[in-house]
Amino acid sequence: MDEFVKVSNLVKNYGNLCAVDNLSFSVRKGEIFGLLGPNGAGKSTTINILTTLTEYDKGSVSVAGLDTVRDRNRVKAFIGTVPQDIALHPFLTARENVRFFASLYGLKGKKLKEEADRALAFVGLEEKGDVRTNRMSGGMKRRLNIACGIAHRPGLIVMDEPTVGVDAQSRDLILRSILTLREEGATVIYTSHYMQEVEEICDRIAIMDRGAMVACGTEQELVALATDRKTYEVEGKLPAGLDRSGLCGRILLLPDVKDARFTEREGRCVLEVATALEFDGFMQLLQLLEREKVTLRGINTREPNLDAVFLALTGREMG
Amino acid sequence: MQIFMAVWKTFYRQKANLFFTVFFPSILVFILGTLLEQWNTAEQRIPEIKIAYVAEEDDPAFLKFLKETERQGLLETERVQEKEAALEKIDGRYAAVLCRETGGELVLYQGADSVANRTLQMLLEGYSSMERAAALSLSQGVVPKEASADFVTGERLGVERSMIDYYAVSCLVMILFMGGCIGGANAIYEWKKDGVFLRTAVSPAEKTKVFCMAVLGHFPMVFVEEAAVMACSALLFGARYGKGVLENLALLLFFFVVGITLTAFGMAAGLLLRCQPVAVMMPLSWTVLFFSGSFAQLKIDGITQLMPAWYIQEAAFDLTLFGNYTRALSVGGICLVCFVALTAFGAALFCRKRNI
Numbered sequence A: 001m002d003e004f005v006k007v008s009n010l011v012k013n014y015g016n017l018c019a020v021d022n023l024s025f026s027v028r029k030g031e032i033f034g035l036l037g038p039n040g041a042g043k044s045t046t047i048n049i050l051t052t053l054t055e056y057d058k059g060s061v062s063v064a065g066l067d068t069v070r071d072r073n074r075v076k077a078f079i080g081t082v083p084q085d086i087a088l089h090p091f092l093t094a095r096e097n098v099r100f101f102a103s104l105y106g107l108k109g110k111k112l113k114e115e116a117d118r119a120l121a122f123v124g125l126e127e128k129g130d131v132r133t134n135r136m137s138g139g140m141k142r143r144l145n146i147a148c149g150i151a152h153r154p155g156l157i158v159m160d161e162p163t164v165g166v167d168a169q170s171r172d173l174i175l176r177s178i179l180t181l182r183e184e185g186a187t188v189i190y191t192s193h194y195m196q197e198v199e200e201i202c203d204r205i206a207i208m209d210r211g212a213m214v215a216c217g218t219e220q221e222l223v224a225l226a227t228d229r230k231t232y233e234v235e236g237k238l239p240a241g242l243d244r245s246g247l248c249g250r251i252l253l254l255p256d257v258k259d260a261r262f263t264e265r266e267g268r269c270v271l272e273v274a275t276a277l278e279f280d281g282f283m284q285l286l287q288l289l290e291r292e293k294v295t296l297r298g299i300n301t302r303e304p305n306l307d308a309v310f311l312a313l314t315g316r317e318m319g
Numbered sequence B: 001m002q003i004f005m006a007v008w009k010t011f012y013r014q015k016a017n018l019f020f021t022v023f024f025p026s027i028l029v030f031i032l033g034t035l036l037e038q039w040n041t042a043e044q045r046i047p048e049i050k051i052a053y054v055a056e057e058d059d060p061a062f063l064k065f066l067k068e069t070e071r072q073g074l075l076e077t078e079r080v081q082e083k084e085a086a087l088e089k090i091d092g093r094y095a096a097v098l099c100r101e102t103g104g105e106l107v108l109y110q111g112a113d114s115v116a117n118r119t120l121q122m123l124l125e126g127y128s129s130m131e132r133a134a135a136l137s138l139s140q141g142v143v144p145k146e147a148s149a150d151f152v153t154g155e156r157l158g159v160e161r162s163m164i165d166y167y168a169v170s171c172l173v174m175i176l177f178m179g180g181c182i183g184g185a186n187a188i189y190e191w192k193k194d195g196v197f198l199r200t201a202v203s204p205a206e207k208t209k210v211f212c213m214a215v216l217g218h219f220p221m222v223f224v225e226e227a228a229v230m231a232c233s234a235l236l237f238g239a240r241y242g243k244g245v246l247e248n249l250a251l252l253l254f255f256f257v258v259g260i261t262l263t264a265f266g267m268a269a270g271l272l273l274r275c276q277p278v279a280v281m282m283p284l285s286w287t288v289l290f291f292s293g294s295f296a297q298l299k300i301d302g303i304t305q306l307m308p309a310w311y312i313q314e315a316a317f318d319l320t321l322f323g324n325y326t327r328a329l330s331v332g333g334i335c336l337v338c339f340v341a342l343t344a345f346g347a348a349l350f351c352r353k354r355n356i
């Protein structure tokens, strides 16, 4: 099935505020789909509509061919939700929490116990099963929050910023577990405003801003959309009496070089060379610099990232 | 089942709950009881009840009866001619006015003093049943022997009563109100706050069932609360409730029904309220309890009778002090009906709520 989740022309207004503005996208079965956008972009609103929590004004949403309004209960049974705000019973232990929420999906008896333990182990909390939630650290709660959403083995897992406020270690664990979920056959929709995370795990990414879709595709596609160049930052000692503009002119003659200039950075002089994404003249550039007696101290490659994509597409910084 | 257990565990794992629902009220029973013991006994000693009576005929038996009660120090009586004038003085000079109508019928005009009213009612009921018994004996040709004068003295109500007993009952009512309304509303509030609602809403679980299980989950809590308060105040502070085991069990059952009704009310209210429920429920229950005379024996005609807590309390007193089940049964029955209605209402609200 190519369009496992299909959102078309979705509109949601809160009074005058348009939280989701004519949004369309589709998610394929078995992929991790990232929904990226700054605070207030409408990510959570979209997610809540998908999980049937919020009503929408226009458009249509379907999951596995089922309409989320008409077949609400069947859709619900199919989805595992990891809400943005931690949703746990503070006075129950980790295991009791997972069992409680899994029981809402109809799991019972032995199966319930097994699945709860599996979910706990999945997020690395098997040893903390008997710890009360209100005595857990923030990162542990985040992981438990995930466990509670996946214990019933949902086909579609919807995660709303599951890594907010956790340390690098917990975050790695969470990201790895999401990859495992995909290997087990689940489809994952993942929202975040951290570029890195999304770049790391998502197969395809949709960038949202002010309720509308800015761009959608694989990381490479998005990058290619926004910019056709990458930048080398060359640091080094320049020989006395160097003709800077002359050097820049000669660099510009190299194939696929789009720009070359000297800039000051933290009191040091840096040569910035912008090239096409596929730049084959790197050796030639180095040879040229050597001929000019530039003592090289280091070269940085600045690959364009989603931040740059966002900046390019909306004219604003992300986050 | 998971839901039921969750509610229960949430309750007993909060240490503050234990203190507020069990220990604190027992202490309160004790403090209020002992503190007010001194004031109230002085104020309400039975001899202070002074009544006027109007007798249209000189009925020797009736006059003898009044004289006897006066002799035993139960009442102070004064014969008046003008009924209307005496009625004006109710709650002033007299606690009540008693009329012996021509046909032998007794009419009691009560004042606001509930202790006096009850005492009088009891006396008169005793008297009229004795009259009936005597009439029966006479009709069968048996001449009743003159009863020994101190035949009832010392027996009183069978149990020595103190203010602790009074407060033990009214504190239980208080606990049920506080615990039920606030506890129920708070449980819902916490579910909202902790995202349990959210997860319930995204799950395919049947909402009605979830809500009913949550209400059920409060049952053991209500029971433990009242049983613990009763046991605690009885064992530690010597409060007495009913006369026997049966009365106490009936009282427990009665309060249990009241408790679950109040909890269902609290939960339904919790669903309606948008703010912190304690902020609304606390003043509400205090006001109701205050006007029902649970704290002091305050009684305001017209208002007190509107307060549900008053009926509950009166029914409980009927049960404990007089071993009379009728009121407890009717109030309990009404409570059960309310409980079902409130639970249904709450479940409907819960189902409708999707946006959190």
Ligand SMILES: Nc1ncnc2c1ncn2[C@@H]1O[C@H](COP(=O)(O)OP(=O)(O)OP(=O)(O)O)[C@@H](O)[C@H]1O
Residues within 6 Å of the ligand: A014, A017, A018, A019, A037, A038, A039, A040, A041, A042, A043, A044, A045, A046, A084, A193
């Ligand atoms: N219940 C609501 N009532 C009114 N406005 C709302 C409501 N929920 C969200 N909004 C508004 O809708 C917009 C989108 O909010 P949303 O929570 O979807 O953003 P988000 O992308 O999830 O942001 P974040 O990264 O901060 O979680 C915001 O401007 C927010 O103020």
Ligand SMILES: [Mg+2]
Residues within 6 Å of the ligand: A043, A044, A045, A084, A160, A161
């Ligand atoms: Mg959000």
